Amino acid sequence: MDNKIIERKTKEDLPIRPEEEYAIFFIDKDFGLNCEKKQLFINNALKKIKYVCIYGDKEMTVVEALKKDGRFVDDLVSFYLEDIDKKEQTYECMMKIKFLHGKKFKICMRRGESGKLQGTPGAKGSDNLQETPGAHQKGVSVIRAGERTNDDNTEEIRQILCDQFPQLRALMEERVRQRPFEELLELKKENFGKIQQSFSKVHRVRELLKLSKSVCKIVVYDICVGTGFVLFDDLILTNAHLFDKVQPENDVQVFALFDFELPQPETDYCGFSCEKEFIDIDKELDYAVLKLCPRGKRSKSQSKKSVEIPPGLLKKFGPVPENGEACIIGHPQGDIKKMDPTCIIEEEERIKEINEHVSQYKDNVFIIQSVEHELKNQGIENILKDGAEADKHVTCNTFMYHGSSGSPVFDQSCQVFGLHTAEFTYTWPKGSGESVIEYALPLLHIFNKFVSNLREKNNKTLLARITEEAKGNQHLKNVLDLRPTPDPTPEPVHTN
Structure with missing residues (x-):
């Protein structure tokens, strides 16, 4: 492994911004209206938790926040959110997340709309980490290694993570290369905070x-x-x-x-x-x-x-x-x-x-x-x-x-x-x-x-x-x- 490449810094560090400029909201792992049998998450391990915490810049839309989060399928583009505490209150997926701060939601679809939620684990383009070569080389995922025994398996988990790192890094670099240059330039220009x-x-x-x-x-x-x-x-x-x-x-x-x-x-x-x-x-x-x-x-x-x-x-x-x-x-x-x-x-x-x-x-x-x-x-x-x-x-x-x-x-x-x-x-x-x-x-x-x-x-x-x-x-x-x-x-x- 080339340490010089791994430790190379970016040309410009991202600024650390005050917490007031972020919004945090929560997505229920359970499906909402008309979303039965649809795949929301890339990794099935997330089904074991109740809520997924999402955060991002207040001016982001819901779609942008979920995409940047990285745990949801890439095809999640057409849906709406239902407020769990006030079910009569709904929000479109293009709503800015500053209006959602501190609330809990279910992802829903309207009848007759596909919502493009057809992504499934292992499908082409889903970027499922369970499919990464490093994990299969060991024949077991990190989650399964942790659940398989009550014995101290820290070293095995560490080795699995090390094996997956080159593929994960390559995957992330590929995602950056696929983003339009204009979009990356705009992110550089934005003076967050x-x-x-x-x-x-x-x-x-x-x-x-x-x-x-x-x-x-x-x-x-x-x-x-x-x-x-x-x-x-x-x-x-x-x-x-x-x-x-x-x-x-x-x-x-x-x-x-x-x-x-x-x-x-x-x-x-x-x-x-x-x-x-x-x-x-x-x-x-x-x-x-x-x-x-x-x-x-x-x-x-x-x-x-x-x-x-x-x-x-x-x-x-x-x-x-x-x-x-x-x-x-x-x-x-x-x-x-x-x-x-x-x-x-x-x-x-x-x-x-x-x-x-x-x-x-x-x-x-x-x-x-x-x-x-x-x-x-x-x-x-x-x-x-x-x-x-x-x-x-x-x-x-x-x-x-x-x-x-x-x-x-x-x-x-x-x-x-x-x-x-x-x-x-x-x-x-x-x-x-x-x-x-x-x-x-x-x-x-x-x-x-x-x-x-x-x-x-x-x-x-x-x-x-x-x-x-x-x-x-x-x-x-x-x-x-x-x-x-x-x-x-x-x-x-x-x-x-």
Whole structure:
């Protein structure tokens, strides 16, 4: 045996990733619906255990995870999983395994579908280890050697394993050679572990928690809830679409709730009402700037002591990263404040991400067409590569929607670069809004428009305050230096 070849290292070691990036689920060895007399496993010895533990990257599909596991027949490509604890819940084989974490399933097939489960031990192409020459040279498998006697047979088992090693190694090398070069190249290029590498570092978590004090729950009374954050002083930035249903003739109250972090009834939030007139609102860029009334109060305090507004985030504004990590902090579903580390989906990757989501319906052309039609009506083509608004959106995958509009989006340096705004959804066939991709709006674009609007309104006082707040931030200074602040005496701002 050539030790030099055996001990040769690969050119590039695979990275060790944190456990949060993996999903683990379990497959019952017993057959599910319509799978009787079908072969699932390469090795019959697995029938002696109850569950097979499967793990892999969260973004893998079920099919990919089973194939990479290596214990299932290669032809296992068309099936679905039945949740053992909730039998009414099923998952298609193209579902990403991040949705299966910690659950137990049976492999099932629909009536009339072969599922290509016809692989049998010893059949050509099944890669059954019981067929390897090393095992037959000894005339006994490792399992049988272990079961044959209660005596100490460690040396015999070791010898059998040594005999099988050359054939096993050759088999694995052959499998690698059979994989398309493009697929192997893509695996090399993938930067697994991007998400949460930085945001799991203690000093960054501590900084984000500090900055999150500026994030608040926005309540448009009797209409909707959302998220916002302190811009500077007593100004709040949020999305304009929260006020779409507000009629000019209606006297609607708007509240900003800070420290809404613990479940009821423990939550002791700090509440401010907002003045009725906007400082600025822009439907095109979907942002609104509100002014807080001077006095706030704690929900559980009878004290008349004044409550301070948290520091603003304007000083932390920065450009959109080309790619990499992001973190959203907000109030999804109007719930307590939550944090979601995620990754930016680059322009050229957006169509791939959308297609992967829709592929769960690949067996039903009618559903696919309905979903695509609904997404096109929302203008999803505009945000795809070379689309009219592709560079005006920052896309990601996150659970932060339905109430988290207006959340700040941070990069790995804890600069805030985006205003989390909305998602592209479809309602059929599940009857509820399913999001395929979420997006934020670049904050420097919003800041540029905000400054431009203030200049048009000759609000020199507020512009001077912004200039003072922007000191030390070159990104903001570049926007402010585009043209000089006008000289006329400032007039009161009445925006509605």
